[in-house]
Amino acid sequence: MGVSKTIWMNPSEIIRVNRPDHPVLVFSPAVLQQTAVRYIRGFPGLVTYDVKSNPAEMVIENLAAASIRGFDVASPDEIDLIRRLAPNCALHYHNPVRGRAEIAHAVEAGVKVWSVDSRSELSKLVDLVPYEGCEISVRFELADETGAYDASAKFGATEDLAVALLRDVDEAGFKPSLTFQPGSQVTDPMVWDRYIRAAARIAEQAGVRLHRLNVGGGFPNHRKAGPAPKVEEIFTTIDRVAGEAFGEARPALVCEPGRGLVGDAFTHITRVKSLRDGGDVFLNDGIYGGLADLPLVGNIERLTCYGPDGRKREGATLPRTVFGPTCDPVDRLPSQLALPEDLEEEDYIVFHGMGAYSAVTNTRFSGFGKMEIVTALSLV
Ligand SMILES: *Cc1c(COP(=O)(O)O)cnc(C)c1O
Numbered sequence: 001m002g003v004s005k006t007i008w009m010n011p012s013e014i015i016r017v018n019r020p021d022h023p024v025l026v027f028s029p030a031v032l033q034q035t036a037v038r039y040i041r042g043f044p045g046l047v048t049y050d051v052k053s054n055p056a057e058m059v060i061e062n063l064a065a066a067s068i069r070g071f072d073v074a075s076p077d078e079i080d081l082i083r084r085l086a087p088n089c090a091l092h093y094h095n096p097v098r099g100r101a102e103i104a105h106a107v108e109a110g111v112k113v114w115s116v117d118s119r120s121e122l123s124k125l126v127d128l129v130p131y132e133g134c135e136i137s138v139r140f141e142l143a144d145e146t147g148a149y150d151a152s153a154k155f156g157a158t159e160d161l162a163v164a165l166l167r168d169v170d171e172a173g174f175k176p177s178l179t180f181q182p183g184s185q186v187t188d189p190m191v192w193d194r195y196i197r198a199a200a201r202i203a204e205q206a207g208v209r210l211h212r213l214n215v216g217g218g219f220p221n222h223r224k225a226g227p228a229p230k231v232e233e234i235f236t237t238i239d240r241v242a243g244e245a246f247g248e249a250r251p252a253l254v255c256e257p258g259r260g261l262v263g264d265a266f267t268h269i270t271r272v273k274s275l276r277d278g279g280d281v282f283l284n285d286g287i288y289g290g291l292a293d294l295p296l297v298g299n300i301e302r303l304t305c306y307g308p309d310g311r312k313r314e315g316a317t318l319p320r321t322v323f324g325p326t327c328d329p330v331d332r333l334p335s336q337l338a339l340p341e342d343l344e345e346e347d348y349i350v351f352h353g354m355g356a357y358s359a360v361t362n363t364r365f366s367g368f369g370k371m372e373i374v375t376a377l378s379l380v
Pocket residue numbers: 050052053072094095181183184185216217218219256257258259260356
């Protein structure tokens with residue numbers, strides 16, 4: 001994966017000048033910084049960035065430059081990355097399961113904020129983490145909630161277990177907090193409503209006053225045709241419901257978006273290798289590459305097609321099946337894409353809103369996956 005020093009005007013110019021045969025992710029630092037400012041202004045609490053969605057150095061540096069002061073990390077490598085690029089920022093180690101060596105590494109790096117969802121992992125933290133100044137958030141889940149991507153399938157204590165864990169955290173001398181992860185690409189503010197009210201119930205049953213409530217990531221980016229999701233409506237709901245549910249005992253709020261912050265800051269240029277007998281489209285990228293996230297959360301409808309001369313294809317659209325470049329039959333997009341009827345072999349399909357779970361999940365499976373990241377002033 002290469003990073004070029006040229007700054008391009010827009011994807012059309014990259015296509016016209018370079019005619020890239022490999023996938024190219026186009027980054028707009030301006031869009032990333034504007035999104036960070038929108039979250040910092042709009043969210044009623046501390047905004048942190050979930051590093052796993054896109055750990056590129058230029059992403060971390062631009063977020064730090066836009067005043068993001070906390071990072072949600074899941075591994076020793078992510079801890080070291082943030083310590084190097086944003087040394088004064090808070091680290092929230094919110095992978096609820098860690099090996100003992102990983103815990104020791106984090107203590108050494110100065111991690112003060114942790115999450116747990118089980119007795120076994122809490123007892124490891126009690127053994128290995130000095131409690132002074134440290135906060136532990138109990139992660140809980142609501143059984144009946146499923147977002148675009150069901151985060152609760154792997155992590156999250158039931159409400160009853162969360163009550164017991166919160167008491168234990170408090171008694172062990174840590175600052176007691178709660179957290180949840182509502183899913184990913186969640187567009188319905190009511191999901192946060194239900195989780196925040198559950199958090200208030202858990203705190204009340206435990207008889208513990210929360211230090212903070214972390215409302216997770218899961219905020220949507222702009223993937224569907226039509227207007228962008230209204231994150232401000234989600235922020236307003238979170239603010240109002242936190243007041244209603246906790247009253248006097250309202251904790252400070254934290255969020256940890258990945259996709260919501262970085263998603264719209266990248267556009268992805270792919271090329272049509274073949275229109276097989278005029279029908280199915282074979283791209284130079286697929287689900288083992290930059291499009292890995294599409295089968296999990298759905299197709300990206302925001303796309304623009306260009307000829308090799310950089311001109312837009314504006315014909316009426318028709319639905320087509322789209323395959324990736326490998327011979328693996330699962331390497332296809334989850335549903336048909338609406339593509340211009342005048343699309344030709346060697347044209348380009350440019351997917352918008354591709355900053356999260358794209359570069360980072362790219363593999364070299366079957367000899368594909370060469371990918372370049374470039375910077376542009378405009379993504380459209
Ligand atoms: C992955 C993850 C996030 C970020 O999710 P997005 O959908 O990218 O916002 C936040 N918190 C935790 C604990 C996660 O595992």
